[in-house]
Amino acid sequence: GVLLVTQVALYLEQELNKRYNLFRLWDYPQKSHFLTQHGASIRAVVGRSTAGADSELIDALPNLEIISSSSVGVDKIDLIKCKEKGIRVTNTPDVLTDEVADLTIGLILALLRRICECDRYVRSGNWKRGDYKLTSKFSGKTVGIIGLGRIGTAIAKRAEGFNCSICYYSRTQKQESKYKYYPSVVEVASNCDILIVACSLTEKTHHIINREVISALGPKGFLINIGRGKHVDEPELVSALLEGRLGGAGLDVFENEPHVPEELLGLENVVLLPHVGSATVETRTVMADLVLGNLEAHFLGKPLLTPVI
Numbered sequence: 001g002v003l004l005v006t007q008v009a010l011y012l013e014q015e016l017n018k019r020y021n022l023f024r025l026w027d028y029p030q031k032s033h034f035l036t037q038h039g040a041s042i043r044a045v046v047g048r049s050t051a052g053a054d055s056e057l058i059d060a061l062p063n064l065e066i067i068s069s070s071s072v073g074v075d076k077i078d079l080i081k082c083k084e085k086g087i088r089v090t091n092t093p094d095v096l097t098d099e100v101a102d103l104t105i106g107l108i109l110a111l112l113r114r115i116c117e118c119d120r121y122v123r124s125g126n127w128k129r130g131d132y133k134l135t136s137k138f139s140g141k142t143v144g145i146i147g148l149g150r151i152g153t154a155i156a157k158r159a160e161g162f163n164c165s166i167c168y169y170s171r172t173q174k175q176e177s178k179y180k181y182y183p184s185v186v187e188v189a190s191n192c193d194i195l196i197v198a199c200s201l202t203e204k205t206h207h208i209i210n211r212e213v214i215s216a217l218g219p220k221g222f223l224i225n226i227g228r229g230k231h232v233d234e235p236e237l238v239s240a241l242l243e244g245r246l247g248g249a250g251l252d253v254f255e256n257e258p259h260v261p262e263e264l265l266g267l268e269n270v271v272l273l274p275h276v277g278s279a280t281v282e283t284r285t286v287m288a289d290l291v292l293g294n295l296e297a298h299f300l301g302k303p304l305l306t307p308v309i
């Protein structure tokens with residue numbers, strides 16, 4: 001059996017249902033009851049960024065062989081436990097890189113040029129009462145990127161197209177990169193106009209955007225988060241925005257999705273998106289095919305397409 005731990009694209013769910021004996025965890029209001037009854041028959045778990053497999057779930061599935069996640073981030077999976085137990089884990093890298101990088105540029109432009117607010121201005125009829133206020137230019141600004149991996153690099157390439165200077169922080173300097181490296185996030189924040197979070201979520205990157213970083217970015221700086229909500233100390237971000245200590249924020253992710261801090265809803269200098277970085281028909285379809293491909297490879301005893309471990 002295959003256990004789906006959260007709702008996924010309909011196409012993926014239908015394909016899983018065609019190929020396997022599929023259990024949907026949400027069909028069982030009493031999770032513990034489901035696990036005692038069916039736990040031993042589950043050989044694979046399918047999840048995504050909203051739900052994976054924690055230590056408790058893994059322990060309840062004695063015959064689990066593989067976890068295939070429809071996401072590049074695997075922060076909801078207990079990788080240490082999987083390694084210990086020899087459980088394989090796969091994700092969906094590369095296929096969503098362009099999509100997330102495109103959305104990041106969209107978020108920057110929406111935030112700096114206030115595109116969403118402009119749209120509301122026209123719809124409300126306010127244009128007839130006078131011109132819209134002036135906004136901020138993107139081209140030529142300095143962009144700081146946290147995490148120069150696949151997605152960070154794709155964002156940098158796009159920002160170069162806008163004549164931006166690029167600097168970055170990552171655990172180690174990338175020798176092959178022409179961008180300016182700073183060995184700390186605070187230094188990047190002090191030296192850029194737009195700070196973008198594009199690293200994976202680990203214990204080390206949890207709250208990597210804290211009060212000190214926000215202060216370094218300052219009242220003219222903009223924060224963009226397309227990583228995970230937990231990269232940012234959200235209460236600190238909210239108070240900095242409310243007190244005018246940060247210029248603005250473009251957020252695709254939040255600490256406690258789908259809950260967004262109430263205080264942000266009334267602010268004009270934020271753009272709030274419902275975690276849609278990879279959410280196009282094209283990309284979600286390729287992601288689904290990769291999830292299915294990994295499961296198929298595993299059950300045929302072939303090498304996994306995109307193994308994490």
Ligand code: 8YV
Nearest residue numbers: 048049050070071072073278
């Ligand atoms: C999605 C993501 O939210 O890939 C990731 O890590 O956060 C996104 O692509 C998602 O898991 C798609 O189902």
